[in-house]
Amino acid sequence: MTNINGKVALVTGASSGIGAATALALAAAGVKVGIAARRTDRLEELKAEIIKTGGEALVIEMDVVDPASIEAGVKKLVDAYGSIDILFNNAGLMPLSDIDQFKTTEWLRMVDVNVKGLLNTTAAVLPQMIKQHSGHIFNTSSIAGRKVFKGLSVYCATKHAVTAFSDGLRMEVGQTHNIRVTCIQPGAVATELYDQITDPGYRQQMDDLAKQMTFLQSADVADTIVFAAQAPAHVNVAELFVLPVEQGW
Ligand SMILES: NC(=O)c1ccc[n+]([C@@H]2O[C@H](COP(=O)([O-])OP(=O)(O)OC[C@H]3O[C@@H](n4cnc5c(N)ncnc54)[C@H](OP(=O)(O)O)[C@@H]3O)[C@@H](O)[C@H]2O)c1
Numbered sequence: 001m002t003n004i005n006g007k008v009a010l011v012t013g014a015s016s017g018i019g020a021a022t023a024l025a026l027a028a029a030g031v032k033v034g035i036a037a038r039r040t041d042r043l044e045e046l047k048a049e050i051i052k053t054g055g056e057a058l059v060i061e062m063d064v065v066d067p068a069s070i071e072a073g074v075k076k077l078v079d080a081y082g083s084i085d086i087l088f089n090n091a092g093l094m095p096l097s098d099i100d101q102f103k104t105t106e107w108l109r110m111v112d113v114n115v116k117g118l119l120n121t122t123a124a125v126l127p128q129m130i131k132q133h134s135g136h137i138f139n140t141s142s143i144a145g146r147k148v149f150k151g152l153s154v155y156c157a158t159k160h161a162v163t164a165f166s167d168g169l170r171m172e173v174g175q176t177h178n179i180r181v182t183c184i185q186p187g188a189v190a191t192e193l194y195d196q197i198t199d200p201g202y203r204q205q206m207d208d209l210a211k212q213m214t215f216l217q218s219a220d221v222a223d224t225i226v227f228a229a230q231a232p233a234h235v236n237v238a239e240l241f242v243l244p245v246e247q248g249w
Contacts, residue, residue: 033057
């Protein structure tokens with residue numbers, strides 16, 4: 001088993017949902033967590049919760065669309081703790097709509113955050129991990145990174161990109177630089193993700209879905225991440241496909 005006590009993590013999208021739960025879970029395992037997002041008020045609340053339970057956290061204001069803000073955040077974390085051992089590329093959004101509604105601003109925003117944001121953050125952290133000759137990168141894809149669903153075409157395209165990039169990254173940095181790469185592909189998780197859906201029909205569909213089955217909790221996904229991070233050093237848990245039992249698709 002890999003002992004992650006005392007390691008350092010950067011978690012993007014840490015202000016809510018899966019990111020916040022994972023920051024809590026990592027901190028509970030003794031990891032010092034850089035918690036990054038745009039809503040610093042939420043990050044301050046999370047930091048207080050982590051400290052209350054004996055953990056350590058650093059609030060990092062970060063917009064993953066802005067490489068300068070990522071560079072500054074990475075520098076802040078390395079200056080504070082001296083390394084980055086775990087990167088959780090988790091920031092993302094999912095405003096669903098049909099293509100013939102032409103919500104092109106939402107399409108491009110998903111590409112910017114879900115794909116370009118993940119690439120920006122990887123590019124900023126990877127040199128540090130290469131220098132250390134160790135590290136573990138977690139990328140949040142989705143079941144939508146394995147299958148395509150109507151109404152989710154652009155979201156699925158972004159998450160398929162994350163899945164493809166994760167596998168290529170694993171092949172390129174594992175053997176050469178001793179860096180592990182895990183692609184996380186959750187099914188339905190009860191988070192604020194659905195609040196950004198501006199299409200009333202799809203918003204209603206998600207509310208109805210939540211009544212039909214018990215969604216995963218963010219902490220369920222966080223537990224799988226801690227499991228993969230604690231795997232023995234020679235083991236790369238390359239994919240985590242985690243679904244609610246009642247999810248029949
Ligand atoms: N919920 C699900 O059913 C589900 C299933 C599969 C995959 N996922 C994926 O899981 C990840 C986390 O989503 P969630 O479900 O936990 O939803 P969430 O609660 O809405 O969290 C999304 C996070 O992303 C951050 N974010 C958005 N835009 C950002 C930007 N430009 N720069 C920095 N951070 C940004 C948000 O922080 P700020 O707004 O404070 O910046 C927030 O912390 C996403 O990649 C999502 O696609 C979710």
